[in-house]
Amino acid sequence: MIPSTLEYTKASSIDEAVAAVAAGAVPLSGGQSLMPMMRLRLAAPHAIVDLSGIPELVGICEDEDEIAVGAMTIHREIAASELIRAHAGLVADAAGGIGSPQVRNRGTIGGSLGHADPHSDMPATLIAAGASVIAKGPNGERRILAEDLITTYLTTTLEPGEIITQVRIPKSDDHSAYAKFHRRAIDWTVVGVGVCIGDNGVRAAATGVADKPVRLSAFEAVLNGGGSLDDAIAKVAEGIEPHAGLDGSVEYKKHLLGVLARKAHGEASSR
């Protein structure tokens, strides 16, 4: 658990960070995923650029019909944000339950998305909430739907040289909630489900059941077609094939998907 030799720089502006990443450095945000991977030598970047010295990457504010969340905003701030609680309760739920207090005080929303761990809580809730990310690279800024960001294990559609600068969450009036299951009190999520219920119907997404966070399309379709919750739960795992692991079998994870979809739906409905 000793990282290999590397070059460390701390950027003081987004442009400086982008230049470093474009030159091959790996961006370091809260370090809650990258650092363990480096210590295990699963990641061995020759250079890292620390984003913690860039003030404009931190903070939560309203911007017209969206909430703009700086990529370096820590989970604890998101969990405590009344703005996010009011408009995207499931994101606040997820942020408040990630790892341990220590992790929530260091880990960031941008880091969680960029790392793209298939068991992360944050990406699934942002997908269900219809959020987008702003990425900045050598060729300028672009907007990516959260749903289009993560492609598979630890892999995103970010271009070389791009970093996530902001997450934009719609200021919706949806009722929403996130429910997850983990083995120990402080542990990685086995399966998590985020549900948003609004005038435009139900949106739901899950983590821990594929190589990336996934929309629960069959579940949404039943409910949006006027079907019952029981029918929706019966179809929740349609098209989804979780991986068996030490944390459970395929059948168990499919079952949990239903249990958690019901729980999240129930909590969202009661809000």
Place this chain on the structure above:
Amino acid sequence: MAVDYTTQAAGGIGDAVLRKEDRKFVTGEGRYVDDLKLPGMLHAAFVRSPFGHARITSIDAAAALALPGVHAVLTHESLPVETGVLSASNPGGDVRHPEQAILVKEIARYVGEPVAMVIADDRYLARDGADLVHVEYDPLPVVVDAEKALEAGAPLVHAEYDSNLVKTLEHHTDGFDDAMAKASKVIKLRVDNQRLTPSAMETRGCIGDWQDATGEVTLYTSTQVAHFVRTFVSIVCGTSEAKVRVVTPDVGGGFGAKLNTYREEFAVCAASHAVGRPVKWIEDRTEAGVATIHGRAQVQYYEVGVTDEGKIVALKFDAIQNNGAYNMLLTPSISHLTLFMVPGLYDIQDISIRIRQAFTNTTPTDAYRGAGRPEATHGIERLMDAIADELGIDAAEIRRRNFIKPEQFPYSSATGLIYDSGSYDENLDAALELSDYAGFEARRAESEAKGKYRGIGLSTYVEVCGLAPSAVTAALGIGAPGWEHSTVRLHPTGKATVITGTSPHGQGHATSWSQITQTELGIPFEDVEVIHGDTAFQPYGLGTYGSRSLAVGGIALYRSLGKVREKARELAAHLLECSVDDMEWTGTAWQVKGSPDRSKTIQELAYAGWTSASLPEGIEPVLEATTFHDPPNFTFPSGTHVCEVEIDPDTGRIEILKYTAVDDCGNVINPLIVDGQVHGGIIQGLGQALFEETVYAEDGQMLTPTFVEYLVPSAADVPEMTLSRTTTPSPSNPLGVKGIGEAGTIGASAAIVNAAVDALSGLGVRHIEMPMQPARIWNVIQEAKS
């Protein structure tokens, strides 16, 4: 037991005094091996086998050696130490003991076995260098499962033997067959006591410092057994034991995993010799998962004959112990401890035991908190519930009917032990009362109304600790004694230094040894300094393991204190000009009987003994005494644990609602430390019951090397525990103490599993294997329902 943790008690025996050690540990001032920096020190990293079984065809170190800052790459060919047997355990004789090379010689036999050693300027460069060592392997067939390893045709872990059998331990009583034939019912049960990773907070680490000019070797190492390590270092490294000094600074936990002599400890000494500078190695967490011993890994087959009333008439135990790829210090003896405790605290005189030990392509197993006894207790306590269930008798009642009764002590067990004392009904009664066992069915109904399953589970245990009478260790084929050393030295100012052969790594000996000293010699608690863990200061010490420190080392101290007190008496009588028989001890001074004005405090006597201005005839200067205490018997703590759980059928999660433990560890020196040991022990038992399992894939890969995969419980997983105690003093020692370091772990796992089985008994569930992770419980429920 209500202990007020908030106020500082007085410092004598029985007082809940706060620990002397705590300030440095909670303020980060502890000093561990990794805190030590020697001038010119280099750092080591190991290249470890990525295969469970493979022949090394070549090692190319050129790229590593070309890395600036790398000083040397050592392999079996270049490391100047002997290959040897690194075990002191030969129970029953004829144990197969394959030699271990310090670095692999030709064939690697488990993932993580050290193949090469890189020495560099710092730890990072050493690791970089290790990554550049190119080793070619030719993979060989692998066997990881002990039962499969004993099947005909299994891949051989050691080709020099005709099978993977290490040793078969057997013990059969003459009347067994007849007794079993008379049983009205025979009940069978298979129990898998899974492999665990000890997970001390401080991983292992060591610094070797070989002085070429003098031949002196100093080894700083995180160990429980400094003197064992010294003896082995001198043998393996081919130097005089008198020239080897082993120093253990603060040790951050061991749990038995540091009751060993490891290849890295020899390697840093030899490497220091080779490069002419001190060499440090600190184990990283993933290394700890494969390079430090594992525990448990025993599969058990029980067959028990009972009467219709539930009295056990005969017990058959057939087990397979997974020893891993080699025998470490005590590996073959661990399942021997299981053998001892197979009957538990039940009066079973007809018994048949066979334990087959197997080599496999896995990390070696050895002592882990409880070492062989948790395996025995978990199995028999699962079996008692199976009997209760089969006969329709209450779980508490079935135990009561089979308990050894107080009037039977000292009790000769069918496995050859003499249980010293105990009152098992008393433990059970107290635990049933505290846990409101009688009111359980109403609580079960409440849970059922919520759609949850609720269960209550009992575990009644006895264990054998206080290791060990030396004649017994010799008879058991352990090449080491079981006595302990102490020296008590009074300084001219009346302060005391206590030198102990025990080696605390969390047990609080600085505190409890000071308490014994205050009570027995009248030196205030705060005036006592305790020195341990440095072979330069101790004649010899056997160390700390097997809940032996108090029952053996504490008694060695008690006897030295008595010798000093008696010497002080002669001095006092001389100075006060009266006869020794006229002196009486006040607790802090010797006085002429009935004359408080004619007295000498122990401090005054310490000064007088030092100045030696006037000594009685035949008395040497200085109040100091040394004792080597060999215990006459083991000690036998016992207890009853009761666990109440609720299971969520949707997720399979088990929640522990209530945990009650009544333990009898004999007399108590410090209730605060005893409670802490019970808490920690129960949590480790809970870890095994609910979360922990070291998993190997069929191909020998280790699937749980980090804390992401290997689930150690955190504080947030721990239920509130209600603790109480009963006391049957051990008659085997003058303090009446027994031991409490392992009892919690020994008692806990069965109580938790029995509670879960009870919760699901309505579905027809009769047994659940550990760890009872949610997915397993959910599967058990689905299978029971289908």
